[in-house]
Amino acid sequence: MKTGWLVVNHFLQTNKFTDLYDRLKKGAKQAGLSLLVKTGCDLLNEISSGFLKEQEKPDFVLFWDKDVRLAKALENMGIRVYNSAKAIEICDDKSLTHQSLAGVVPMPKTVIAPMTYESVGYTDLSFVETVGEALGYPMIIKECFGSFGAQVYLVHTLEEAKEKVKSLAGTPFLFQKFIAPSSGRDIRLQVVGEKVIAAMLRYSETGDFRAGITSGGSMKPYEPTKEQRELAVLVCKTLGLDFAGVDFLFGENDEPILCEVNSNAHFKNLYDCTGVDAAAAIMEHIADKLEGRA
Ligand SMILES: Nc1ncnc2c1ncn2[C@@H]1O[C@H](COP(=O)(O)OP(=O)(O)O)[C@@H](O)[C@H]1O
Ligand SMILES: [Mg+2]
Structure with a gap:
């Protein structure tokens, strides 16, 4: 064994x-x-x-x-x-995810924040104006490392954006176009070994722009389109992932826009929602690989 x-x-x-x-x-x-x-x-x-x-x-x-x-x-x-260590690293850092998938899948327009040191801070905030002009308001500010929606912010004005930026000095983050048609909803596609094994729609009825369950959202099983499936598998292949939770937002005409990729997606919600056991699928995939079947 x-x-x-x-x-x-x-x-x-x-x-x-x-x-x-x-x-x-x-x-x-x-x-x-x-x-x-x-x-x-x-x-x-x-x-x-x-x-x-x-x-x-x-x-x-x-x-x-x-x-x-x-x-x-x-x-x-x-x-x-x-x-792999590399695949986990790319997924964990949302700026690396973005850079690794640029030109491969549609993503929200993103500007990675210039780096400063915590002890120095952002001594000049005029760059925030430039970003605001490029992305418009409201705008998403997202820490590069974060989960459960806790490090994702929606700012409505230049002043609000500057305040948030100031408070993030020393923390890597990015600015992102707010995909308004997707406010409060997104989809999670669970990929294992080049196959989408289950998917769910996450939606918020609390008015929160974040669709995640931890942010107060609900979930229901979802039947992904062929395009959504193919993009999710392409994301995993590009990043060298054996398995992942791939999340898409909905664009103007419901076209998929990649939100983020989770290399260690929690599978309890997915199981409760769809009855699909991602843990079993992951272990089966590893067994197949070890035996040279995949
Ligand atoms: N650019 C965006 N436009 C609209 N909604 C977004 C955008 N980015 C994130 N969200 C919402 O915020 C939630 C959390 O963002 P996400 O990038 O997935 O961070 P986390 O790693 O904390 O889950 C998403 O599930 C989605 O509902
Ligand atoms: Mg997420």
């Missing part, structure tokens, strides 16, 4: 996360794989020596964390990591 490590964050042990780990372990069993949970702290010895004897090496690592340095260290020891 092939053995893998499920590498998770040592400090995220709330039920929200441990339930995901349990589901992955169950999926592994169904796929005929054994899966051992390890955290970055459990692996400190291995990582600091940079060496593992062949017989101590797992056949694969399922990396359910965003600690890309740890993922890279495991790859450097010759272990196959799903998703």
